[in-house]
Amino acid sequence: MSRVSTPVEINPETLLHTFLEMVRIDSPSGGEDAFREYLIGRVSEKAPAYGLTYHVDAGGNLIVDVPGCQARHDRVLVLSGHMDVVPPCHNIQPVVESVAGDRIIASDNTTVLGADDKSGLAPILEAVFFALEHQLPRPAVRLIFTTREETALAGAKELADESLQAGFAITFDHTGKQGVIINQAPTYIEFEIECRGKSVHAGIMPEQGLNAIVFAGKVIEKLHLGRVDADTTCNIGFLTGGKATNIVPDLAVLRGELRGHAPEILARELAHIEAVLAEVSATMPGTSYGFTQQPLFDAYRVDETHPGVLNLMQAARQIGLESSFMRTNGGSDNNVFVKRGLPGVVLSAGYMEPHSLKERVRLSEMTLCAQFVLVILDTFAHEPF
Ligand SMILES: [Zn+2]
Missing domain, CATH: 3.30.70.360 (Alpha-Beta Plaits)
Structure with missing residues (x-):
């Protein structure tokens, strides 16, 4: 089924602004409070007009529920990323460099950048806000922004069962090309x-x-x-x-x-x-x-024929991305989601050389990620999962 694609495009400058705000806020594992307050501030600006609800759970995770629009079913789609950043991550000073019509954001070489995982969070947040403002089709969406992912997924392990009652989860937290679907982890x-x-x-x-x-x-x-x-x-x-x-x-x-x-x-x-x-x-x-x-x-493997995975592949096709499957040897919050009964996969957040002083991300990758989120929302609004 072909549908009208997104009428307007996400503004890369808005996305860049949000990303830079995010990385400038300290959020070491276990010390995510200030960053979570920033996210709550952004969400609460939109909450009254668009019916968003949110809460912070016992593990410090921020859960935001976004009502659907033109959805043909009542399934909930989880979009997720983690708020914490590995050290050294105090007082991060992002540096934006223009390179061949693109911009590369890196740290000043004294800290990590924090693109892991803020280059996942910024596109999720901006795409969802964009979908709200333009009344774009979307299923009911739950944003799960976790604490302490970098310390053995400690935040996700404290998620309440209700938070994980959803149809499918997409976690944006990997390096590499957009469109690669990570459906297996050890x-x-x-x-x-x-x-x-x-x-x-x-x-x-x-x-x-x-x-x-x-x-x-x-x-x-x-x-x-x-x-x-x-x-x-x-x-x-x-x-x-x-x-x-x-x-x-x-x-x-x-x-x-x-x-x-x-x-x-x-x-x-x-x-x-x-x-x-x-x-x-x-x-x-x-x-x-x-x-x-x-x-x-614990290891997981989500089947390549799962309806959520098929929807993702359809969304990738629609935006001109080639989808492929990959097995990672790293863990992510998705290990917890799948273990606790919520099927899900991991997609790229576009960051390069994570956990190093050279950690960096291209603005074009973040913009692509945000556009992909919009198309994912559209696809998941129409197709059951
Ligand atoms: Zn990560």
Whole structure:
């Protein structure tokens, strides 16, 4: 079915202005209050005229409900992004540079930019406001702006069940080309290994000691690290231990992570870690070990034929974007949404080199993202999901 496309286009200057306002407000994980107040200010300006309602939940997440317009069903579409930014992110000074007819927004190189995820939030907010002002077709929309995404999705995990009662969710929080639909993400497990030996004076009686760092070294050598297979990665990120050069250390602690898409392979790799510990400890009588692991989020896969995904592909076609599917090896709030029964996918927020001092975004990418949101709203107003 072909429909009249958007009558007017989102003004890139408005979008840029909003984005710059957003990144200038500090919002570290757990310290999103000022930024949330800014968003509430923007929403409450529109609330009386357009019937928006909003609330902040126990996790500090901001939930905004936007009534539908010309919708052919009563399904709710969630549009989401996170409010927090990784450090260093205090007093961000964005720098706008004109390059070949486009503008690139970067930081002054002393902080991250905060485009992760504010280059997702700005297009969502401006597109929804634009749709309200121009009375464009849209389903009932719920905006979910989360806290503490960067600390293992802590904000999303505190969302109330009612907030997740919706038909489909689209989270704008990835790097890369617009139109790429991320419908698979891994399980993420953090683990800690304690290698225990015996402390003695290193010069006087070394033969009576059991060096925990040597124990840990032998363990590391036998672990499957890096890309374990096509579905799985494993990393040791910390090795700590020791008290002085003249003491044989009695404790070394390894901390790492395991990510993967296949539960049976993750179980196998966890078992492998335990087997390595037992094996190495047996070669060093008197040593002992501890192993603890904690899954921080769970893998998901949303089917490529889900009506919400089909609607997205239709919207992409309509705006001239080529849609394709991708599996990410990172987590996002969408891991929580899908686990708790709300199917959803992740789209690009256009940012480049996230979490680095070189983090940046093109204005053209943000504008495209906002236009895409408008077409998504139109499509989801007409097609059930
Ligand atoms: Zn992010």
